[in-house]
Amino acid sequence: MSNAEIKNYTEFVLPSSIVSKADVSRLVREFEAVDNALTTKKVKNKAGVESADAPAMSPQLQAFLEANTVDLENTGARSAYVKQLRLLKDKVRVMNMTFAVITDPESLQELIVWVRESVHPQTVIEAHLQPALVAGVYLRSQNHVFDLSVRNALKAKRGELEKELGALRGSK
């Protein structure tokens, strides 16, 4: 595999199991570890020393390798991927999302799929908890805030409620 075939980090496809920036950091560390292990193995093989089997990989790393068709046998390609992954870790888009209830991995994966398809492919989510929101989400992107919570909806409709109460008082 030549360097021309190496994907740029902007072209990486992130699997749905990688949701947060911590997941990306873990992916980078694991890829570096695998790269070191494979390099060591290759050197030992050249020296005629028996080495262990291929290093164990997490499901997230495996999914990433499959989604991006990474050839781990190519030492140069591995090094290039390490660089691109480090860049990805620094440049990845972070979307802060605050929910009213505790999040579960499945829901977050479903949400990240929609975000990567609809907003940006290199996006991760930082989930937070705020029960006062009642329901919905409080979303903070790069420069904007989108309050999509029920609390905000009720606040927006408070005028209508007061109007209704005034009408009720007038009728009585």
Place this chain on the structure above:
Amino acid sequence: MGIFQHKQDPKKSPSDSLLPEEAHIFDEYFREELRNHGRWYFEKVINENGELFKRDLEQTIAAVNADLKEHVTKQLDGAIAQVNQELKEHTAKQLQDQFDEYSKTLKDAQEQALKSMTESTETLKQQHDELRSALQKNVKDQQDLLHNAFEDNKTQIASMKEAQDAALKWLNQSAQALNDQYQNINTTLQKNVAAQEEMLVSSFQSNMAAIVEHYLLGALGDQFDLKAQLPAIIKQMEENKQAIADDMKL
């Protein structure tokens, strides 16, 4: 003593004059019997005489006691009468002396009081004369003073009357001004009350809206988990998709 009148001479024993035949009869035993008999008789006589003597002595003592009592009573009566007489005389003398002394002292005091009263009367008379002169002078001064004061007061009363008229006029004007102010305050107060009422009603509506909102927040709080909310969240994000995407691509 009578009981010893027949005592024989002890130097001459009866046996000395007896014949030997008689001496044989009056032997030692018989003499002992006689002595015993004599002793018994002697004791009897002694006892009888003792009783007689005791009786005589008791009678004598009783007579002496009676006489002694009578004598002592007589002596005491005499002494008491004498003491009473002397005491009366002494008391009368003492009282007389004291009466004389009191009379003298009283007489001196009366003379002294009379002298003082006489002097006081003269002094009072002199003071009375002085006071009468001073009073006459004061009355004259007071008459002059009152006359002047009356004239001054007359002027002052005239000026006070003018001041009262001015004050009355000012009071009427003040009352009118107060009435106007009262009317203005009443109007303003009514307006303020209406505004306060409106504000309170608005505040009540606002608070009621907050209460309803709080109730809804509490009621809906834990009803849905994230999985249940996800379609709604994605729908809302879909509505804002373009804005989010534009912001994330910057």
